[in-house]
Amino acid sequence: MLRSLNSGSLALLTDLYQLTMAYAHWCAADPEREAVFNLFFREAPFGQAFALAAGLEDVRDYLADFAFAPDDIDYLRGLTDARGGRLFEPAFLDYLATLRFTGDVDAVPEGTAVFPREPMLRVRAPILQAQLLETALLNLVNFPTLIATKAARMARAAGGDPVLDFGLRKAHGPQAGVIAARAAYIGGCAATANVLAGKLFDIPVRGTHAHSWVMAFDDELDAFLRYAEALPNNCIFLVDTYDTRSGIDNAIAAGRQLRERGHEMLGIRLDSGDLGALAREARARLDAAGFPDARIAASSSLDEHRIAELKQGGAPIVLWGVGTRLTTGAPDGALDGVYKLGAIRDDDGRWRQRAKRSDTADKQTLAGSLQVRRFLDADGRPLADWLYDDEVVGADFRAGRLLAGGEARALPAAASTRDLLQPLVRGGRPVGDPPDLTSIREHAAGECSAFAAVTGYEVALEARLADAQGDK
């Protein structure tokens, strides 16, 4: 399977119903009707107010490469319906065989703080194309956004201490581990253990040794010394293979021998037991032994809550290895991003707004071609977001209504504004060059810091957009 996934385009990475709908549009002779879809989430993950957008760079590649390969078409040709007849007409498959994405896509830059129901991405394209993209776009955006958001929480809990991504072994397959490492770096992780991610994205990589290194030798001190011989400037000794207290003794002994050779032990790592108590004990013994600069790293089922708890308890841990709970985005496991039709052109070329009603209130959607304007004060602090429609109904910003509750709102007295959605693709071609990962990461840090002090942030609908929701 690993081998078969090495294909250029991911056009078949979709739910079958996107193809049956595409076929039905083709049969209805309206595949070119222009439509606008908005991609947004209904609830921010981890109970927080916003998420950090990520995954948009993959969207750029996906759209640029979008094409059905000949063997994709062959596969579709073989699909049958409930009566055993062919599911798709050959002429439709000929149409798919030459189909490329020709539309426009706007997206919030990676690392941007986005609030529930705000568009993270907007597609304006012939409806057949726009519909076909739904599943892949959600797949590409949901997961990294979840992980970038989680990593930011962990980095914040660690209060400036480096947080390292150790999650690859628990990630949902090879690619998930790589996507997670990149998203975690955007969110604020300082480095990853994942070497492939390090190579692909120039993320700093970190790692020293595991229990099995110690177990490969008859004696723990011997194991430490042999490791130190090979990598004298990369020694963080893992001290809990047999007994943490004797592990600390052996680390100190190995540290002394290292020092005699002109090197310094970087620190020790704790991976089990009462991390707070063990860290305090280790700190005292390292200090007493003349190793005040040896750092104490910890791993073992850590998340932002556990990190915060240990920090509050005064644990002298300064390096945090996080695995499962980062890379799987626990406990949420998924961002609830959706992709909904917001507007479609009539046969006469006039835009018509669209929204989904539902027996379940939170499944209702906003109609329109949605854009977000963020209002900032003179110090660049965010004041409020206003959703508006820059295409179908237009906007004038004289009045707004809260997205939650509908209460009237006056325009914020802002020093500046910025529109969150930026052009990503025009006429099927990527716009400009993707930002480098370092600047994305800095942008994310800026967003986290700007919103850290904000509570009760208001998201409003510009009045014309709000009014337009009434008539679907």
Add this chain to the structure above:
Amino acid sequence: MLRSLNSGSLALLTDLYQLTMAYAHWCAADPEREAVFNLFFREAPFGQAFALAAGLEDVRDYLADFAFAPDDIDYLRGLTDARGGRLFEPAFLDYLATLRFTGDVDAVPEGTAVFPREPMLRVRAPILQAQLLETALLNLVNFPTLIATKAARMARAAGGDPVLDFGLRKAHGPQAGVIAARAAYIGGCAATANVLAGKLFDIPVRGTHAHSWVMAFDDELDAFLRYAEALPNNCIFLVDTYDTRSGIDNAIAAGRQLRERGHEMLGIRLDSGDLGALAREARARLDAAGFPDARIAASSSLDEHRIAELKQGGAPIVLWGVGTRLTTGAPDGALDGVYKLGAIRDDDGRWRQRAKRSDTADKQTLAGSLQVRRFLDADGRPLADWLYDDEVVGADFRAGRLLAGGEARALPAAASTRDLLQPLVRGGRPVGDPPDLTSIREHAAGECSAFAAVTGYEVALEARLADAQGDK
């Protein structure tokens, strides 16, 4: 990033510490010391007794393709240590450049029921190689095992009704969606919406239409009719875009027109609201309107618990679309698989058993080269599993001790036995051909059925293995 993942080998898909340990072994001049590692999980997911093994076929490909590409080596050459010096000596990188996997791997066949602390996979290889594989092996096995196990729970809750994988949009990236679809099919899902997975593995694909299809037209009935025109034998109308009750009316009206044309509506789908009540109402109205064979499908945050609840409540739903909670393996999110050194050869060629001690009892590991013998009665029903060591300490099976608690156990009076670990790779080359997915799925169904009636299943250590744990 999607593009850059299209590489043949995944040798760099590892944690950096595997490479620093490999380097230290190389420096210590013992990279060829033969070692045995056991891969197992400590706790079965979802609070159940066992997990369904999956992911082993990817392991076969990964090992056969294992090689560092020239640009992998270039990347490693650029890594530096804490003092800014090169992390690895050039001669070590030359060694890596020609390294291939030369060892033996045994694994339980995919679809097999495996209990906590039983080996799912065992590697016997030069320690440098065996160590390098750890991260990727865990990555390749942990996730599909989680999902196959989850799918089996859902299939069981649905009691024979088809369960469909709708999870791609919430999967942790493109590849995770494909891995999950395959694992879900092994576990008992009847089909997937994921077209790429359908193509790659010949899994049945299913899908009809989404809300956006309905929203693309001015009128719901018009939308249904147009869909029916294109795909008259693939009509499961989604009825909750605006109002479920009028949606059912429109589905019935569309069904009548379909019937006039000689086709039958397959059914309707509910995706929000009180699924049980709506399904009962829909059933009554479909029956009254002359559509007793139209099936009611449901989706919307379903998992095994919700399916069981709806079934128990008598909801006439017969087709279950499951998404997020299947594909992310919620709520666990990860299998806690680990890969631990069990034995290593001395300089004199003698095997030495190894185990990890820990301040945290559940992090202790079993020493030895572990195999599992499953004892079966005359009807093929499993009686007990005994772990033994077929290499380092040998076994005689006259006595055993429970893995949990250590109580003595006599050999089960079995009609037959089978050893769960089977040869997967010998001398670095795959053994035989991989089983086809259909037979893996049948094997999994057999395992689920065999263990369905079993409670308090006993896993024991053969006496010599048990005794050998004492002296590590």
